[in-house]
Amino acid sequence: MSKTPPLLRVRGLHRRFGDLDVITGLDLEVEAGRALAITGPNGSGKSTALRCIAGADEPTDGTIELDGAALDERSAVVRRDLAVVMDDMSFFPDLSVVEHLDLLARAHSIEDVESVVDAVLTDVGLLAQAGQLPGTLSSGQRRRLALATAFVRPRRLLILDEPEQRLDAGGLAWLADRLNAEKRQGLGILLVSHDTSLVEAVADDVLALEGR
Numbered sequence: 001m002s003k004t005p006p007l008l009r010v011r012g013l014h015r016r017f018g019d020l021d022v023i024t025g026l027d028l029e030v031e032a033g034r035a036l037a038i039t040g041p042n043g044s045g046k047s048t049a050l051r052c053i054a055g056a057d058e059p060t061d062g063t064i065e066l067d068g069a070a071l072d073e074r075s076a077v078v079r080r081d082l083a084v085v086m087d088d089m090s091f092f093p094d095l096s097v098v099e100h101l102d103l104l105a106r107a108h109s110i111e112d113v114e115s116v117v118d119a120v121l122t123d124v125g126l127l128a129q130a131g132q133l134p135g136t137l138s139s140g141q142r143r144r145l146a147l148a149t150a151f152v153r154p155r156r157l158l159i160l161d162e163p164e165q166r167l168d169a170g171g172l173a174w175l176a177d178r179l180n181a182e183k184r185q186g187l188g189i190l191l192v193s194h195d196t197s198l199v200e201a202v203a204d205d206v207l208a209l210e211g212r
């Protein structure tokens with residue numbers, strides 16, 4: 001009897017920059033409805049691992065599979081399934097908050113765009129800032145917008161690099177609740193975090209990378 005493959009499976013991930021071996025033989029799995037947190041000191045390779053898995057960087061070696069098939073970020077299916085929020089997200093300077101979310105929802109063929117965008121704006125606490133340009137937001141509000149880009153689109157796997165960055169205490173509590181709600185809906189979550197309370201509240205498994 002064949003076992004269903006996990007949502008995400010990474011085997012033997014290796015990333016070298018010049019002479020520097022940043023990741024050497026990383027294995028991990030994320031099942032649907034579960035969250036895996038990657039922790040570790042600054043420079044241990046957490047963001048590099050996420051970038052490789054999200055298709056933003058090329059691993060030196062290793063395999064990355066979604067549903068048991070090699071992950072190809074050029075495939076429309078993969079682009080639909082993967083919602084990625086990295087720690088350095090940039091925005092169009094001349095598009096407002098609501099226009100960013102509207103654009104993303106339409107690009108992903110979401111039905112009833114207006115009500116979906118409205119619900120996400122309310123959820124992330126940016127309703128009052130809907131008409132503002134990204135450059136006029138506070139850093140925490142920009143982080144909320146980055147998170148909103150993941151919640152306004154289809155997704156089966158959330159990849160989040162330090163999603164807690166810049167959030168206030170209320171924002172942190174909201175984020176933990178939101179991510180747990182995503183898990184209950186069957187999403188898999190892979191997150192990098194330095195926030196032990198967020199990791200404890202959300203992660204089913206923790207992978208601690210070692211510093212060099």
Ligand SMILES: Nc1ncnc2c1ncn2[C@@H]1O[C@H](COP(=O)(O)OP(=O)(O)OP(=O)(O)O)[C@@H](O)[C@H]1O
Pocket residue numbers: 017022040041042043044045046047048049
């Ligand atoms: N494009 C690159 N070229 C050269 N070295 C790189 C590159 N990207 C990352 N590195 C190096 O890889 C190592 C790991 O970086 P990475 O950003 O993955 O660490 P991290 O664990 O996410 O750290 P932090 O907790 O500070 O966010 C660092 O030594 C970094 O300088």
